[in-house]
Amino acid sequence: MGHPDSRPSPLALPRAFVACLAPLVVPSPAIANPPTPPSTGTQTSVLDPVLVTAPAPTAAPPLALAESPVRTEILRPADLPFAVSPKLSDLLDYQPGLRVESNCQNCNASELRVLGLAQSYLAITTDGLLTVSGLAGVYGLEQIPTTILDRIEITKGGGSVLHGPGAVAGSLNLVPRDPTHTHFDLDATWHRMEGRSSGDRPNTDVVAVFETMARNAPFGVIAYGLQSFVQGIDLNRDRFTEVTRRDLYGGGLRTVYRPSPEVRLALDYFYSFENRRGGEDGPALDLPDHETFLSEHLESARHVGLLTWDHEVSDAFDYRLGFAAARTDRDSYYGGVGPLGYAPPGTPDHDPRVPERLATRFPEFTGAFDDPSGPFYRADWSPALGYGTTGNLLLSTDLLAHRHFGEDHTLSAGYQFRSESIDDRTGLGRTFRDRYENHGLLLQHTWRMSDPWEVVYGIRGDHHSAVQSVIPSPRAAILYRPTPDFDLRFGAATGFRAPELFDEDLHISNVGGELVVVSPHPDLREERSHAFHLSPVWRFAPGWELGGHLFHTGLQDTFFTDLATDDPDTPGVIEATKINAGRAEIFGAESSLLYRTGRFAAELGYVEQRSRFAHPQVLLGSPDDPLDPPVTSRRFARTPDRYGVAKITWDDRRWRAFVAARITGPMDVPHVVNHPTTGELLQNELARSPWFVTVDLGAARTWTLGGHHRLTLQAGVKNVFNEYQDDLDAGPFRDPAYVYGTRFPRTWYAGLTLAF
Template sequence: MKGVKNYSICILIMLLFSLKGQSQHDTNKIIAIKGTVSNQGEPLPFCNVYIEGTIKGTTTNEKGEYTLKVRHGDYTIIAQSLGFKKGKKKVHLDKDTVVNFSLEEDALGLDQVVVTATKTNLNRKEAPVLVTVTDSKILQGTQSSSLLDGLNFQPGLRTENNCQNCGFSQIRINGLDGAYSQILINNRPIFSSLNGVYGLDQIPANMIKQVEVTRGGGSAIFGANAIAGTINIITNDPVEDSFEINSKFNLIDLNTPESILTFNSSNVSEDVRKGITFFGMYRNRKEFDANNDGFSEITKLNNLNFGFKSFYEFNDYEKLFAEFITIYELRRGGDQFELPSHQALIAEEIKNNIVSGGVTYDYFTKDYKNKISLYGNVINTKANNYYGTNQDPDGYGITKDFTALAGIQHTAKFEHNDEKSITLTSGIETNYNIITEDRKNALISYFQQKVHTAGIFSQIDWKITKDLKVLTGVRGEYFKSNRYYKTLFIVNPRLNVLYNFNDSWNFRAGYSKGFRAPQFFSEDVHSEIITGEIRNVQLASDLKEETSNSFIASLEYSHQDEGNQFLINLEGFFTRINNPFVYENRGVGSNGLLVKEKINGSNATVNGVNLEIKYSPNYDLIFQLGGTLQNGYYQNTYQPEDGITTNKILRSPQAYANAFINYTPKKWDFNLSAVYTGPMYTTHLAGFISQNELVKTPNMVDVGLNAGYTFEINEEQELKITTGFKNLFNSYQQDFDRGIDRDPTYIYGPLLPRTFLLGLKYSSK
């Protein structure tokens, strides 16, 4: 920790000098910039207007008007709004000046502002790290109820259901399972391992503004687990007065009902100095039995959540953000749902109570070239659960997970113009997590794990020339756990390069190192039920941390003119994982329960290519296509289950793809989507079948089709009706096991069979 302390002192000294250097300019003359932002003569309210190269900015009011105050000098003014191309004007200011903008529509979001690349707001075309975005248009167009439903529509991403009993789901990036991805909420790594088991299905789509994804290692800036990539969930901001009530009804396999009710409401003050947005969701789904054997393939689900996000500007230099969400969820799988869990033949029931909140305080120096962010987040989860078979009265237990995060980040912008710029981002972050499990079964001991991590990071985003940009950074991560025999300090560097051949072509390349610490994750902590047998997981006595080396390169072409937009991106990736965690059976333990041990396997490799194509001939029509070809394998063979020997990374298809078409003529809204999953290998465990098998799954294509029409109620309100189908051609698994001896983890393919949907949305304009 001595190195961490010394580096912290250096950051603080640098910060003090940068603040002192700004004070000498306090007497400079203040200039007022005023103007309007419009589109085709109509004002654009709540549009971002800011000074390029600084963090100084504001938002237009309901009439599209804005005011900025700066010191005299030469500036580049930027106007930017979701769904519109960026406006940019250079001005020399020595007196009060009027600067107006007329923005053109941006159907593909080529000029989107992203934060995941560098932990600072940046136009995605200027980011040295490739960031792809799933926005609210795709979530709405695919009729996604939760985050889980909408994440398939990016190259390299694939969601899956891993258990018929509990509905455990995960997202894979470039073929690696969910444990290798860092999930952020509003840039904070607050998503704990327990929340990662069911959390993708608990985050309602109506609270999401956009989902930013970086593929490849990101541990240098975001910490542990960011080996395959980073998923950053950006929630809706309060930008205007609005409300929306949305009711959805799904009929799974045309006979199993699911109802969803969501609401959104925002209020912003006239001076745009404070605002708050509320969101909520109620979801009720009946269990689904695909083969009529009395046991569920899709869990029964009851979910209720509520939250808000708000901001308050004290003045031009200080801003406070606050967010909060609470979730109650009941999910149950197995059989005989009318009976208590312990009277069923198989039951997995989880009652989750989650409370999460956070605050962020931003401070800017008077020239807006320095920004300090102080932040803190907590999330507390309590899960009352039952895992049992054959009417076991001792299957009840309680799992608790508490995570607290705090940090400080400093961003400094130095010389900044069209030719050269330097942005330095540094910070210190600490994370404390405690997970406990107490089970009624006396054979299963009380479990408690405490993990403390502390990271210190710094990176430089350096625009060397107009066409060449370099991003380099490093993070040191301290790890300590009461369940691991030594303390770790791991250094993770990164290097990324962006080169613009011209306005249309650019090339990116990068290297990053990542790691995962040796510890129990939530899926290790609770006993798992496999064909009626309870297993415990233990850590090997010589277990080492995983490390990774990732290389990624991409070539992108984008073009836009008055009539259309086009983007194509080809990305190659290579990741080598050293000492990866794998599980092997260790027979029966001293308590009479089966044991799986987490050990270090032989080195693993994933490599392949991602392709993304987008085309929009006009703002009413969007085509999107994404695809992945990949290969994932271990250097040596291992035994994931008795009788199965392989070197393959399981549940990782060599080919998968997605497509999305959105057409919105006048008041109509037509959406066509498709997700292709190629063959992959997965285990099929004995029980219903006589012995363990390694199975190659078939090709599967999930096609969705829906249409909506918007009725105008009056000048301020409207009603939209939507109907259609998910998985229209019923490309769904056909070989589920039957009965009490089934393998509930033998599940693959689309999340739902053919499903009819009907939706009503009542909202302000």
């Protein structure tokens, strides 16, 4: 598809711990009620002795999580049975301090927020190498499989200099597991969502994994494939989808070669293809996009390859060399007869069957379709309008060496290179072609002082092709452990984001029936950041752990999308501009309480934060247009001040059961209110969402069939009480960006796993 043309006593520590968490106030929450153009044109859930490569994935000797000055949380897919999904987005939903949200009613574009900062502030890596570009990030969270992951390393805040310059919110490192033995796993899950389905095909997730490695052999392989399908769902019976129809196929291969204990070579390849379409529901999901009332249709293909080489030359020296390449191609359509119109009667491109079908299905618009000068006809319409293509290539190289001076000092030096090219033709008047490069040099010293101190500090210098000078970024982290039961971490980091197109810019959003196309301002400057955090952890009794995380991030020359630069001569399209909007700050406190003993585990996590611009920003409308009055605010839109998670699990190897809940507090949501039949703007408003408490529960039973063969059956319900937005916009002139709260309605599921 595309355009046709294109240590004191532990008992003395509570006082210090409470002082660290003094700013945290915990209120009582109130529960809330392929498109084709026509031919005519751990601090995991627990600080256990899990080994992580700290302070970043390298060939350095692994440190126990509790011994790393850089606060790193470990998330293992096997420890989260309640995710019931092979997709990364569903796994991250249950991690304290993280929120996965849907940003579009039409296409369900999802985004990960870390302590209030958007996904574009996060470095998403695979085995320490950048693999998720701005384009891939638009829908990538639902396309990245967790099938062969050993763990996910989550760093909140600036981390160490080994993380990239743009890791302002932190980093998310996906670490694949190495093959260990020969076996085969098959996992299949069936889902049923509330709402009116657009077809009979069931929602399914199917994953197959084959792993082989002979005993004491130096070579092992993991091969895997996955299929995921979600049917389009209309929740308010307005004949338009709220849940997008998605069909995803993918597969990959991981090979690991260890010719000696000191050398490891790993090669990974993954391919995925997704067809995603939303808008007018039912049979219309299979019609040409430009003939429907409203359609957002994406076909995305991704190729990802990685090569890593780890070599421990001696006890005093080791190094790592890594290379990654990720190619993303997307064919897209954003529009429909509602936003972009149709060919008037009497013109060569007019097909009378199109308005006849629409008038039959939407009788409230019959008169408008009978009027050649009505709102749905456009003299300059062409069949290619709205169809676009985007190509993106991301290359990254990482060379990191470590020199160890005894057990107390490690000096790390490295070079990191990133190149990203993008060719974007939207079919809506924007053509963007550019290539970015970033060269980074880094130096870091890890100093294991005599008890109870350990320090990691360093500096990196980056030269970005869109920035004139080299930007230094110093970072440091300190660990203080006066007793084995109490840790106190402090971190400080600086960073920047260069003036590029990010994931939110490459998604053509729909605001009140008009399509928003974002372009960077010619004088756009880099965005600078500084971040601080203080994180105490107290293991006050066997199995119990109390943790906290005070954080503050300041932004200078904050990137912001200005809608007031719209060209009034382009109906149906808003030409927005990315600008610098001055200062902003995000600060708050995260707290967690964990209990684990034997077969039982429980965890509570809660965040209280504030996200503010220094000066009010225009979220909707234009100060110079009385017909489109502005809505301004200092608050970050769609960012709650309060949110949390709760998880309870029971696992005795035969039976497994869980209850999990996600709490989302009120947030400000911009809303364009249009007339339901004419599309005329009625008002711009800043709505305040209610509280949401989303509860999931499920159970599973495992049988041993003999030898290593196992069968597991599972069933459960997600969003048990169907907590979902109750004021969804309706009709072809709805504001699809007016979405908040729980991503999906109540969903029943059942599945089985075969392992042998």
